Amino acid sequence: MKRWVPLVAFLILVGFFAKGLFLNPREVPSPLIDRPAPAFELPLVGNDAASFSPADMRGKVWLLNVWAPWCVSCRQEHPVLMQIAQSGRVSIVGLNWKDRDREAAMLLARSGSPYLAVAEDLDGRVGIDYGVTGTPETYVIDREGFVRMKHIGPISPDVWKQKFEPKLKELGA
Amino acid sequence: MMDRIRNAMLALVLACAPCVAIGAATNDAAAVEAAPNAENPEIEQRMVRLAEDLRCLVCQNESLAGSKAELAEDLRREIRDQMKAGKSDPEVIDYLTARYGDFVLYRPPFKPVTWLLWLGPVLFLGAGAAAWYVTLRRRRAVAAEPPDAEKLAAAARLLKEDQ
Amino acid sequence: MIPELGHFALILALLLALVQSVLPLVGAQRGNRTLMAVARPATQGQFVFVALAFGCLAWSFLANDFSVLNVARNSYSRLPEVYRLTATWGSHEGSLLMWVLILGFWSSAVAIFSRHLPEDMVARVLGIMGLISVGFLAFLLTTSNPFERLVPAAPDGNDLNPLLQDWGMILHPPMLYMGYVGFAVAFAFAIAALLSGKLDAAWARWSRPWTTVAWAFLTLGIVLGSWWAYRELGWGGWWFWDPTENASFMPWIAGTALIHSLAVTEKRGAFKAWTVLLALTAFSLSLLGTFLVRSGVLSSVHAFATDPARGAFILGFLAVVIGGSLVLYAWRAPKMITGGGFSWFSRESLLLANNVILIAALGAVLLGTLYPLFMDAMGLGKISVGPPYFNAVFVPLMAPALFLMGVGPLVRWKEGSLPDAWTRLKWALGVAVVAAVLLPLTLDGFKPWASLGFFLAVWITLAVAVAFRDRLRHGGGSVAHRLGTLPRGFWGMQLAHFGMAVGIAGIAVVANYESERDVRMDVGSYAELAGYTFTFHGASEREGPNYRAARGTLEVTRNGKHVATLHPEKRLYNASGMAMTEAAVHPNLFRDIYVAMGEQLDEQGAWSVRLFHKPFINWLWLGAVFMVVGGFLAASDRRYRIALRRSELPRGLAAQGAGA
Structure with missing residues (x-):
């Protein structure tokens, strides 16, 4: 019996490797899931006098979309976000992450804004509170202010249909 | 022979000499001593020691201490700030894992899902020791044979086939 | 035209590899000498065509043919x-082509140096190596064609990754692959022996020199990689427990265990199942390493090919080759006759203990490397396993094996004597303990791990000395003459063990007593570290062939005396836009002074500079060099050359065998 041990051990390894080929090593689950969204109070892009806080969104299911003008894949998801915003399905709040050149207002004026509001996180501290590692990242936050889902990378129409829609339905949005 | 060994020892001892002698070097009076890059070297040292065991999240397998990535710099700044605010090392670690999960730790915590990771090496060694013991008991029981009989017989057999 | 020629040569090589594998294997099974005789010419032909393909690719690179995708992406x-x-x-495709080239080289070497082996053994060994070639050639041609054209051609290339523009990186992959792929020979010998059912001392003797040479190359490859990382990554680290490093380290551990196990099998006919399994394991881990690096299953510093199709292909190939060999092993294992018995204190038992520990350490490295993958695959979350884990687990596991390294070579086969070993080694043990206590005190304070390192280093060194003393006690002539008559196998082993001791001493010092400073240096300012004074004379612009650099000048003095002038650089590569830190190192036997430039801090020319004092770091490389030389010495031992000639006098030996 003993002589089959190496083979069995190896076959188990192969099973894991096969699974591993379809995993994305970049996709790191967020510990924030099912926890209250970290509170913050940040000025709005283009209007330093006004500010945004997640508390403002109580009672609504909403998306927090972390992006930056210098981020290329954010441009990829921009049209998808525009469509979502136009459909009125759910409100999207932008978190303008580490935009040192402060180009966000100009860019949004030019290409249109899918956002209800865009908060300005210049030094990236709020980003750290949300566990942001890069842009774009999108959080789904429910009526009670709990983070229910996090998506890393641009939202494509497929991702929207397969990942976001079911979650939003579940949350009653 | 003894000479060889003495020399080897001497080499070892001598080799250590340069690291011991730390004398204050004489300097040009006009020269200015370079300032450490860090504002607070003590905090910096603590931060680096902690960050060496943390992962730079956006790099591929680099520690937070060594990485030049922007996020790594931000996180180092955050760790420094926390330390300045009087947080202990475990508190800083908690702060980071609450945001980035255990993925940020290069030393995985000991909990049910990592029991196998931490105890595995001990299990391997235990299994090996058991295998060693069993083999030895069996081999000791084997009656002593003329040492090379089998080898030579095998070689002879082989060579016969070869002809 | 040349790239197409290379592509065509690869296709021909694949066809020849098919011939090389199928016909001789069938011939060996049926006892058909004509089919078996195909093995050698097919092997040589396959090698020639792979070499031709490699030459064509090299030509495309040298000629700046940017109509080849591979060249456009990786050259300039x-x-x-x-x-x-x-x-x-330097690229995925090119490095795989090199893999196949080196496999062809080893196959060719086996074809040439196997005149003394039975025809069916040669046919099987070359056939199996041919099968591996088939797999890799098919992989190259179907998923990673190095000659793929780019239409329209690029005006210029993207440049080679600046990290790879270094001597260490030039030599690291070929040496590493010589080692990885060299284990294919031991693998093929083991499979051939399993197929024929002739697992005997002769088999062990044949595969031993090949294994030792492959191991020496692998050692060299790993050390070159480490040396490269040390100088090139800019922060003076030399081992990171990165998955890619582990991928090369695991076959090394298995190979080390294999070398020791082969010694027992050759000399005593014992541990056959172990030896076969280790031979399969060493090469399987080489293949696994290739899979891990090429598939991107584990994120790593240099997983530069992340393509699921490629990963799936290698995994399939891996499953067939390793799975097949393990089935064969399980099927044939009961037929393995075990050799003679031995007592609990004998060289056999100590070597077995050594191997058990090595395998446990190998298991720990494998577990740590793959655990994140296990957890992810089972949906248990993501974790990272890094240097703190490996250091905590690997060092304590290896320490007992290193202790046994001192005892083992001094104990007799079959039945050793503990009192005798104690008499010969007790003073060595005493000196080692004293050294472990005192040596750290001569340095910057007592540190337990440094103390352990000194103990082991001194212990192994003294054990080597005792072994020489015992050997020299007998025989006539001067000491020099008697040294000259010692077999190379003995020299090789002792040198390799001594190299280990030197390496351990180096690691113990550098890991525990290195120091560094990160300073802001204005022009003319100075900083002190470990007794050295570094004065910064500013940085100037320098134009390199494919980069621009800021070149700093630092004068290093000690007690007012000039030691060195160092020129660290910060480079910006034109084509890729990558910034690189080119550290300046002033080495000597007892320390490196290592300086790396950070960022320019102001308009007056102040820079942030990192200064390192790395005591004994060079002992690490030196120890490895001893190990490599030891490996080559051992492999060149007379008795393997006698084995070469043995075929000329089969009757004499047969008679001797019958008489025993």
């Missing part, structure tokens, strides 16, 4: 010629 018209040549194996 202003890249210095030597790096254009080495860029040939």
